[in-house]
Amino acid sequence: xxxxxxxxxxxxxxxxxxxxxxxxxxxxxxxxxxxxxxxxxxxxxxxxxxxxxxxxxxxxxxxxxxxxxxxxxxxxxxxxxxxxxxxxxxxxxxxxxxxxxxxxxxxxxxxxxxxxxxxxxxxxxxxxxxxxxxxxxxxxxxxxxxxxxxxxxxxxxxxxxxxxxxxxxxxxxxxxxxxxxxxxxxxxxxxxxxxxxxxxxxxxxxxxxxxxxxxxxxxxxxxxxxxxxxxxxxxxxxxxxxxxxxxxxxxxxxxxxxxxxxxxxxxxxxxxxxxxxxxxxxxxxxxxxxxxxxxxxxxxxxxxxxxxxxxxxxxxxxxxxxxxxxxxxxxxxxxxxx
Amino acid sequence: xxxxxxxxxxxxxxxxxxxxxxxxxxxxxxxxxxxxxxxxxxxxxxxxxxxxxxxxxxxxxxxxxxxxxxxxxxxxxxxxxxxxxxxxxxxxxxxxxxxxxxxxxxxxxxxxxxxxxxxxxxxxxxxxxxxxxxxxxxxxxxxxxxxxxxxxxxxxxxxxxxxxxxxxxxxxxxxxxxxxxxxxxxxxxxxxxxxxxxxxxxxxxxxxxxxxxxxxxxxxxxxxxxxxxxxxxxxxxxxxxxxxxxxxxxxxxxxxxxxxxxxxxxxxxxxxxxxxxxxxxxxxxxxxxxxxxxxxxxxxxxxxxxxxxxxxxxxxxxxxxxxxxxxxxxxxxxxxxxxxxxxxxxxxxxxxxxxxxxxxxxxxxxxxxxxxxxxxxxxxxxxxxxxxxxxxxxxxxxxxxxxxxxxxxxxxxxxxxxxxxxxxxxxxxxxxxxxxxxxxxxxxxxxxxxxxxxxxxxxxxxxxxxxxxxxxxxxxxxxxxxxxxxxxxxxxxxxxxxxxxxxxxxxxxxxxxxxxx
Numbered sequence: 105x106x107x108x109x110x111x112x113x114x115x116x117x118x119x120x121x122x123x124x125x126x127x128x129x130x131x132x133x134x135x136x137x138x139x140x141x142x143x144x145x146x147x148x149x150x151x152x153x154x155x156x157x158x159x160x161x162x163x164x165x166x167x168x169x170x171x172x173x174x175x176x177x178x179x180x181x182x183x184x185x186x187x188x189x190x191x192x193x194x195x196x197x198x199x200x201x202x203x204x205x206x207x208x209x210x211x212x213x214x215x216x217x218x219x220x221x222x223x224x225x226x227x228x229x230x231x232x233x234x235x236x237x238x239x240x241x242x243x244x245x246x247x248x249x250x251x252x253x254x255x256x257x258x259x260x261x262x263x264x265x266x267x268x269x270x271x272x273x274x275x276x277x278x279x280x281x282x283x284x285x286x287x288x289x290x291x292x293x294x295x296x297x298x299x300x301x302x303x304x305x306x307x308x309x310x311x312x313x314x315x316x317x318x319x320x321x322x323x324x325x326x327x328x329x330x331x332x333x334x335x336x337x338x339x340x341x342x343x344x345x346x347x348x349x350x351x352x353x354x355x356x357x358x359x360x361x362x363x364x365x366x367x368x369x370x371x372x373x374x375x376x377x378x379x380x381x382x383x384x385x386x387x388x389x390x391x392x393x394x395x396x397x398x399x400x401x402x403x404x405x406x407x408x409x410x411x412x413x414x415x416x417x418x419x420x421x422x423x424x425x426x427x428x429x430x431x432x433x434x435x436x437x438x439x440x441x442x
Numbered sequence: 443x444x445x446x447x448x449x450x451x452x453x454x455x456x457x458x459x460x461x462x463x464x465x466x467x468x469x470x471x472x473x474x475x476x477x478x479x480x481x482x483x484x485x486x487x488x489x490x491x492x493x494x495x496x497x498x499x500x501x502x503x504x505x506x507x508x509x510x511x512x513x514x515x516x517x518x519x520x521x522x523x524x525x526x527x528x529x530x531x532x533x534x535x536x537x538x539x540x541x542x543x544x545x546x547x548x549x550x551x552x553x554x555x556x557x558x559x560x561x562x563x564x565x566x567x568x569x570x571x572x573x574x575x576x577x578x579x580x581x582x583x584x585x586x587x588x589x590x591x592x593x594x595x596x597x598x599x600x601x602x603x604x605x606x607x608x609x610x611x612x613x614x615x616x617x618x619x620x621x622x623x624x625x626x627x628x629x630x631x632x633x634x635x636x637x638x639x640x641x642x643x644x645x646x647x648x649x650x651x652x653x654x655x656x657x658x659x660x661x662x663x664x665x666x667x668x669x670x671x672x673x674x675x676x677x678x679x680x681x682x683x684x685x686x687x688x689x690x691x692x693x694x695x696x697x698x699x700x701x702x703x704x705x706x707x708x709x710x711x712x713x714x715x716x717x718x719x720x721x722x723x724x725x726x727x728x729x730x731x732x733x734x735x736x737x738x739x740x741x742x743x744x745x746x747x748x749x750x751x752x753x754x755x756x757x758x759x760x761x762x763x764x765x766x767x768x769x770x771x772x773x774x775x776x777x778x779x780x781x782x783x784x785x786x787x788x789x790x791x792x793x794x795x796x797x798x799x800x801x802x803x804x805x806x807x808x809x810x811x812x813x814x815x816x817x818x819x820x821x822x823x824x825x826x827x828x829x830x831x832x833x834x835x836x837x838x839x840x841x842x843x844x845x846x847x848x849x850x851x852x853x854x855x856x857x858x859x860x861x862x863x864x865x866x867x868x869x870x871x872x873x874x875x876x877x878x879x880x881x882x883x884x885x886x887x888x889x890x891x892x893x894x895x896x897x898x899x900x901x902x903x904x905x906x907x908x909x910x911x912x913x914x915x916x917x918x919x920x921x922x923x924x925x926x927x928x929x930x931x932x933x934x935x936x937x938x939x940x941x942x943x944x945x946x947x948x949x950x951x952x953x954x955x956x957x958x959x
Contacts, residue, residue, distance in 0.1 A: 301808075305808050305809050305811075306807055306808060306809065307799060307800060307803065307807075307809065310792070310796065310799075310809070311796075313788065314785050314788065314792075314796055317785040317786060317787050317788055318781070318782075318784070318785050318786060320781060320782050321776075321781070321782050321783055321784060321785055322785065322796075323744070323763070323764055324742075324744060324764050324774060324776055324782055324783070325764070325768075325785075325796050325797050325851065326764050326765040326768040326769075326796075326797045326800075327765070327796075328763065328765050384785070384787050384788070385787060
């Protein structure tokens with residue numbers, strides 16, 4: 105036995121954690137802003153290399169093309185952050201558009217059409233919320249069911265036909281310009297602002313992340329988990345209905361088969377933006393970048409006349425790459441101690 | 443004689459923390475080497491390096507004279523090193539035999555030869571003196587039995603180094619005895635055993651040699667542990683002298699504040715009533731499954747009650763849920779810190795502020811970030827929470843520091859009246875425990891009611907002014923601090939059938955019926 109080596113003097117009070125902490129803060133900053141920086145780099149490269157990309161017309165067009173996805177991504181972010189899921193948004197867009205168009209046709213009143221569409225969306229959302237929060241149905245299943253039902257309702261209400269819109273006041277929502285920007289672009293910008301503040305500066309946002317991180321711990325810490333969930337889905341339905349009405353205004357009709365697969369685009373944008381599907385992690389700037397990447401890639405592929413078939417392939421690859429990147433980042437920063 | 447296992451200047455850095463800082467020590471064949479230290483001292487990190495889960499950032503690991511660089515658990519196993527982790531690693535749906543032989547199941551014509559597998563494992567289990575059915579599914583076994591399966595697996599792979607990380611933390615006294623016998627046999631067989639535990643009695647009984655860690659450094663190795671007095675070990679672990687760990691002080695008694703009347707729910711066997719005075723620490727003792735946590739969850743509104751009422755200062759508290767209880771001034775630190783207490787991926791500051799922030803919103807809506815940051819910093823300093831900064835994710839803190847953060851969450855409540863602590867020191871080291879007891883007494887001195895649930899009998903006797911004992915879903919008795927001896931409490935806690943057993947048999951708080959037969 106020769107293992108006696110007593111050196112209590114070699115143990116100062118504070119471990120050498122100060123420099124490590126600085127390093128960590130630098131890493132955290134990089135991790136925080138890696139996506140926006142990446143997007144700025146991508147944008148610059150495209151502006152320099154792709155013809156017609158960096159023109160006012162194209163950039164505004166790009167933003168307009170992601171307006172719907174952007175709005176719904178804001179509330180989908182809350183939904184994913186609370187460890188839930190919503191597949192019914194595409195159907196809700198179609199249904200609220202159809203309903204708005206029909207109300208417009210019957211009453212001629214823009215107010216009635218807008219309020220009716222929004223109310224329908226909020227109701228669908230609240231219904232999802234009640235199914236998930238109080239009746240404890242898995243969010244994937246619950247919203248899969250409402251997705252089918254709401255799509256069905258859209259077809260039933262319109263008897264499978266597009267409902268035309270002739271009301272100029274309603275149509276002007278889609279192509280009115282404020283400060284030179286189309287109204288939908290302004291609306292999506294306001295959405296990002298409002299939901300950014302909601303997420304970071306209110307109890308509602310913080311509690312949403314807490315519920316996503318650990319629902320039981322959040323409940324025992326005093327969060328009214330069920331109520332919060334219903335509110336999140338209600339907001340989601342409301343904003344989705346707004347997107348549906350704007351879409352109807354832009355295409356001057358309520359289409360029962362509109363926005364198929366839309367839910368997956370929205371979720372992809374959120375995941376691209378670093379929203380964790382395990383809940384508890386979300387950043388509004390990330391979601392904004394996710395939405396912009398989706399729109400930019402599609403826009404560029406259109407400018408370069410890439411075959412639509414290949415566009416699916418590219419979008420899938422980008423999604424995979426983003427998720428892998430995120431995995432590497434968390435693995436680098438991870439590690440448990442005793 | 444050179445050591446079988448040597449760590450030389452091993453370091454490991456995590457974001458914000460040096461988990462191991464140039465640690466060197468060696469363990470010899472045919473000995474049991476105990477590792478002691480507070481949570482976060484670096485013991486488990488060391489074992490994870492030994493088991494191939496972590497790669498060290500510096501230093502050498504030498505096994506049987508050969509330098510090793512494990513990059514996976516498989517590497518470690520191939521080199522004859524087996525680590526039995528606190529969280530056991532098994533497949534619950536497979537049988538004992540399949541788990542033991544996982545990855546090396548005998549086959550016949552390409553199909554698993556279940557008969558041969560069972561015979562092999564039966565023989566091995568018999569050699570170990572463990573009576574287990576090789577065809578039983580792991581999911582149906584007790585934790586102790588699963589642990590035996592894990593050990594059996596290590597021996598099947600002919601491990602020469604076997605490391606245990608707090609193996610008895612979820613075992614009953616009798617189950618522990620079986621484990622100790624096995625460890626002694628392995629030592630007699632010439633293997634090198636590394637053994638981590640927080641229980642000093644157990645370490646004295648088992649270990650030949652011990653090494654003490656603190657803050658990621660080795661403090662000292664004692665070649666003959668039996669020669670070292672207990673106080674010396676604790677002082678080395680904590681870094682200062684600890685006299686009476688419970689720090690009990692008598693307090694002036696106030697009038698009754700909390701009154702629980704006929705509370706009943708699915709998990710209880712009949713309605714329960716009790717009351718707590720202001721400034722009183724009420725201890726709740728009982729075996730696991732006696733209904734203590736369940737009763738507290740009913741009180742807190744976390745589970746639905748079928749009958750009964752909770753009165754605080756004469757006013758009824760709404761049963762609508764935890765948020766109503768918190769609003770009334772009743773708070774709970776849950777038993778399962780990881781699953782019910784912490785928001786693992788949120789920061790320390792967020793974990794502190796989550797509840798109390800509702801009282802200081804700007805315009806009733808917006809958070810006051812500066813105030814929240816200041817509050818977090820204040821508690822980190824006052825409760826001596828070890829964290830690089832308030833933005834650190836709480837999951838990266840040690841158990842004791844996580845518990846302090848949860849305590850801070852409730853101490854931040856401006857109108858705290860009743861503090862309920864469910865197993866507040868489970869898995870927490872001596873130093874942090876002492877600080878938690880200090881906080882308990884401070885809260886009581888403010889005139890609050892404190893309820894402490896614990897399966898650790900000395901702890902209940904040490905902190906409480908009065909002890910309530912539960913048995914099989916009912917309150918079975920009440921003892922004042924003066925009357926509450928270990929025997930008196932255990933007499934009330936044990937089911938009638940096993941009251942003839944020695945008191946020590948249940949001191950760990952587990953039903954003896956769950957042992958290994």
